[in-house]
Amino acid sequence: MTTQSLSALWLGRQPYEPVWRAMQALTDARDAATPDQIWLLDHDPVFTLGQAGKPEHVLAPGEIPVIPVDRGGQVTYHGPGQLVAYPLLDLRRLGLGVRELVNRLEQVGIDLLAEFGIPAERRAGAPGLYVAGRKILAIGIRVRRGCTFHGIALNADMDLEPFSRINPCGYRGLEVTRIADFAPCPPLPALASRYLCCFAATFGFANSPPTASELPQLATRVD
Numbered sequence: 001m002t003t004q005s006l007s008a009l010w011l012g013r014q015p016y017e018p019v020w021r022a023m024q025a026l027t028d029a030r031d032a033a034t035p036d037q038i039w040l041l042d043h044d045p046v047f048t049l050g051q052a053g054k055p056e057h058v059l060a061p062g063e064i065p066v067i068p069v070d071r072g073g074q075v076t077y078h079g080p081g082q083l084v085a086y087p088l089l090d091l092r093r094l095g096l097g098v099r100e101l102v103n104r105l106e107q108v109g110i111d112l113l114a115e116f117g118i119p120a121e122r123r124a125g126a127p128g129l130y131v132a133g134r135k136i137l138a139i140g141i142r143v144r145r146g147c148t149f150h151g152i153a154l155n156a157d158m159d160l161e162p163f164s165r166i167n168p169c170g171y172r173g174l175e176v177t178r179i180a181d182f183a184p185c186p187p188l189p190a191l192a193s194r195y196l197c198c199f200a201a202t203f204g205f206a207n208s209p210p211t212a213s214e215l216p217q218l219a220t221r222v223d
Contacts, residue, residue, distance in 0.1 A: 004036060004093065006205040008196050010189055011041035016048065016067060016078060023086055023149040024070075030147060032093070038199060039086040040192040043078035047166060050074055050140055057167040064162060071140040071150040073127075074170030081158030081178075083191050085199070086151040091143065094203070098143060102127050104202050105152055109137045111198045112154075116183040128169070134177035135168060154195070157185040 011019065019041070026037070047058060047066045050073035057075045058066055064077075078084060091101065106122055109129045113120040113136070120129040120136060129137035138153045155178035168174045179185040186194070199205075 004205060006200060006203075007035050007037045009037065009039050010192055011039055013044065013080065014041050015044045016046040019043075019086070020067075020069060020150075023088065026088055027144050027147050027149050030088075030090070032090070034090070036090060036094075036205075037088040038196065039088070040196065041084050041086075042080055042082050042188055043084060045077075045079040045162065047075055047077055047162075048140075050076075052170075054170065057170050058165070059167065060165045062165065064165070069150075071142045073138075073140040075166045076138050076140065076153060076169060077162045077166060078153055079158055079162060081156055081188070083154040083156045083188055083195060084151065085154075085192075085195060087148055087199070089148045089203075090146060091148060092146040098141070101141065101148065102139060105139055105141075106137075108195065108198045108202045109152065109154060111202065112195055113137075113179070115194065116179055116185075118179065118182045126169070126171070131177055131182070134175040136177050136179070138169060154179075154191075156180065156188060156191055 045064045047061055047064055049055070049058065049066060049068045050071045052072065053068065053074045106129055110120050113129070118131055120131055123130050127139040128135055136155050141148055141150045155176060157180035158178060160176055160178060163176045168176055185191065
């Protein structure tokens with residue numbers, strides 16, 4: 001259990017690349033005294049291809065840009081109505097390894113989805129969460145200098161069609177699903193606050209997370 005505090009920020013709708021570059025810059029600049037943060041948002045439509053990503057898993061991107069990035073994993077899609085959470089954590093200070101980090105990120109999703117009556121499951125060798133074999137939450141992280149960036153993407157209430165243009169996470173024929181297929185999905189800022197509560201509890205952060213109305217918001221897009 002950590003006594004560290006967690007700074008949370010709601011970014012709203014953002015283009016992908018400027019947020020990615022901002023995560024890199026924060027990670028490179030932070031030191032042992034830098035507070036841990038979590039950024040919550042959704043993205044403009046984009047396919048991202050991880051370091052191990054194979055271009056052949058991008059089948060027909062059409063007008064949606066494809067951006068090679070420095071996280072683990074293969075290809076995934078981000079778009080409006082998908083909750084993205086970027087934990088910017090000092091693993092050494094928290095006493096966590098990468099495997100435990102992934103396990104806890106999965107547990108956060110399991111606990112949150114249980115609030116909607118959705119029984120999410122892990123799958124050995126395939127990080128993320130699944131409901132009846134369909135992927136609902138993806139995980140892709142990077143650790144640099146003992147600190148994390150990138151994070152998770154939870155399909156909330158979004159158009160799933162772009163996933164048909166790729167082999168999600170490098171798996172041909174993998175189907176995806178979303179919260180809205182099982183239960184009414186709250187607006188993303190409210191869902192972000194519920195995610196934040198589960199995150200703080202699972203990681204043992206000392207401070208009480210803010211409500212949706214209290215989350216600091218970015219007035220303009222990151223660029």
